[in-house]
Amino acid sequence: MNEFFVLKLLDRLQGGFRRMGVDYPVLRSILQLKLTMDGRRTPTVLAGGKESKQNTEGSPFRIQWIYLLLGLVLIAFVVPEGNYLFSMSITFGIAMFMISTTLISDFSSVMLDLRDKNILFVRPVNRRTLNMAKSLHILIYLFTLTLTLMGPSLVFSVFKQGVLFFLIYAAEIILMDCLILVITGLIYLLILRVFDGEKLKDIINYVQIILSIGITVGYQLISRLFNLADLSISFKPAWWQYFLAPVWFASPFERLLGETRSDNLTVMAVMALVVPVLLLAVYIKLMPLFERSLQKLAEQGVGGKDSGRLPRRLSEIVCRSKEEAMFFRFTWSMMRNERDFKLKVYPTFGLSLILPFIFIFNSLSSGNMDAVRNSRGFLFIYFSALLMMTAVQMLRYSTSYKAAWIYKAIPIRETAPVYRGMLKAAVLRLLLPLFVIESAIFLWLFGVRLVPHLIIVLLSLLVYSVLCFRLLPQALPFSEKYSAARQKDFTGSAFVQLFILILFAGLHYLVTLIPFGIYIYAPILVIANWWLWSVSFSDAASRPRQIPTLRL
Template sequence: MKDNPVLKLLDKLEGAFTRGGVDYRMMRSILQVKLLMDGRRTPTLLVSQKKERKEKKEGSPLGVQWFYVLIGLMMTPLMFVGGSYMLSMSMLFGFAMFMITTTLVSDFSSVMLDLRDKDILFSKPVDRRTLNMAKSIHILIYLFILTFSLMGPSLIFSLFKQGILFFLIYAVLIVLMDCFILVITALLYLLIMRFFDGEKIKDIINYMQIMLTVGITVGNQLVIRLFDVVELSIAFKPAWWQYLISPIWFASVFEVLLGGARDLGLLLLAACAVVLPIVLMVVYVRVMPLFERSLQKLAEQGVGGKDSGRMAAWLSRLVCRNPIEGMFFRFTWSMMRNERDFKLKVYPTVGLSLVFPFLFIFNQVWDGTQAGMGASKTYLFIYFSAMLLTTVVHMLRYSASYKGAWIYRVIPLPETAPIHRGMLKAAVLRLVVPTFAVMAVVFTWLYGVRIIPDLVAVFFAQMIYAVICFQIFPKSLPFSEKYEASKQSDFSLKMFGLLLILMVMAAVHYLFTLIPAGSYIYLAVLVIVNTLLWRMIFPHKSMTSGGFTQLRG
């Protein structure tokens, strides 16, 4: 078995682990197996671009470091924004924490909440402390690799541009930031598991991922707006709520140690950056056994998480045209609700789609200039909420239970149009419509009832956009492929093309608003185009049985 270089580095700390009551030799063997098995797992953000390359070369969850290095190179200029440590480093740490946390939630939540190793190892003479430590080290290894790939360019650049002292402070703060992110995520999971059990806990964790994504995104915007208020002056006086924005903590350390600031507020913020991660790590080590015991709740089958199917049955009768379409509508609805991997990969995008349109109008809301929004057309930024459709439509092909797709080969289905029509309608009604409805209510409150016709037009435009996404992505039967088959490179290219199409649709809408009654004219055009497009793409008889056989093969 090939030895991982990280394990050789850990060998130098064997004495520290042994003094902590950990069987290092056993922990090392467990880590070696975990790292080997990770080579067979595909990351959410990017995967290998060619199947041949994947077969020939062992991968890893972070086998895409080049992407994070590229992002890190783009982040490096942030170090010189505004000529202030507080502003530049707050933005840098804010963006880094956003990238790292979202990756941790999407790619490593399954590792943190994994129960499979316990079924094997708890029946063997393995100390629980050793197993728990192996799990924590396993996550920290990849967290540090991810962080170095992302922040390595700016760290190396700081050595030559800012000096050795800046470099050392930056490196220590990066380690503290990783510990803070890991512990906060784990403690949030623990809090949820203490109050919920069975199937409910799985749903709550998915909802927490949405809130975490939204919170981090909004927090990054607050970082920037904070400095607009204080204008980067020496008389910087943090308010109480600013202590909740963690990127400010780490930036204040530079201001105190290198900028010579001695303001009590900055000293307290700098203390938070050093003390809180260390304290949280100590707490995490203490509650680790409780965390592992709470994980057993994930294996419980509570009745609260079961779906009666009444809503799906009622909606299928309302929107579906024939029994086959209704059947796949209910099937897709159920899979989206019960497929944990699907929710793990899609729900963070729901959070981004909720918050992304508001980022463009954040300045007006933050400055209290909502009165001027009544006559503006910035409400058209709601088009960007349709970005959710690109992820949803793309992910409808994949499932952890893809082997069950053999059923498609034995049931008599002469055409695929009803299948895809029911699948797409279920995705739109379950994920897109609720998300759009929430944003429509908020936008109506901000801009007034005058934009209601425009919001209705945006909804029909999104229905057209859903069909466009379906046409651009490869055709496949719902939930019939394994996630490892996903080619993220192809998805990224198509996503940029779809984003361009979305921008064009928003621009056309804007042009219609410049003419009298233009919104109503645009709405009428969209209704007609929407009807014709759905009938053309999903006709009653789109494929013969031979075509179906070719597709499923």
């Protein structure tokens, strides 16, 4: 195995580990194995970027060049002198967004892993050594990722801002990493204490989604801290700023190096030190409880009752044939039970839900709420269809892809009912609930005058769903493994799909300029839906079917 540089650094601290009751030689061996195995794991960020054969080589650290490029951009925020609160809030906001989402997507599986316990607990390895190995493994990854992202601006700050700025910056980076790791761990511990078994595994997926959405919304709030009118930057204290961690980490710069000496900055500067250290102490204290709670992941919980009455009734209403209804129910069931599908698609569901309102929220800065209600800001609802770009793409993948041999065994005369039932299930299970939620909020914001426009939007999104299907390579539902996804197959089509979505919003805007335009546009969309849903799948059925061969 490789002799990693970080292990040589830990060798110098082995005395401290021994005093903590850790068996250092065993700890070193476990860490060496974990770091070696990282070299064979495909990062989620790059999942789908290469063929599966290529994905067997590399590691999560292969994405470092992406963070290095972004780290070079962060240099621009440490260059200006003065307004440290503004520049460093943006810097830490970007850093926390990138690091948190990467930790959630790539290393939650490490935090919640039980395999090392099943292997090592039957050997003479004490729990303290194993727990320390897991924590150090995550910290090594986290610090390596952070140094790649923030290292360029950290080094540049020595020459531009001086040694004091550099020392504050380095200390804040360490505290930021501790805060990210501890908050993630404590949230998982809370979930572990409340739920168990299979239900817990589903809850963890939803927690990852909520964390991603929360980080995105929090990042949007950072820009609200400052008044940028007339090219002047001014800070306006408010109570909700105490909940934004990037502002905590930016406060010491302004308090020690800037010109502002307000009590608000003093309190937040103290929070930047006290909160991470206090939470880290709590996390260390609760670590044995966390490890014991992880055993719930091995339990097989009793799943919730699902008679399938709803998908059966819907399939009877919207499907043309028994074959189409069968694959409608099959796709519906797979979307409900396929955990990897939910993990990859549901975050997009959350972002599609909040993105239209973020645009509306941004428009409030240039006018009052009455001006927004009388505007055409309701067209932002089209961005909810970004969900279909991801959902239609991921409908072809499954962790149980080897079962796709069943497509050859059952008597399918044509694949048109398969594709049609698949897409209808995706629309009714994913797109329609999202559209209903957003429509209710938009009606509250813009009033009942929006009803005809929402009908136009729904008809447009149905057309758009078919176009998303047609633009992607065709494959039977859940018949390919995730690692076989090739990014080059989807990158070009994603730009086309986004352009088409913007085009639909543009057409809607144009028809609002024409008297009774929406009442003329609606029948056109109805005809377009009828035609596309009739011919698109028959055309797709004539293409060669991609069904993997079962290998025994």
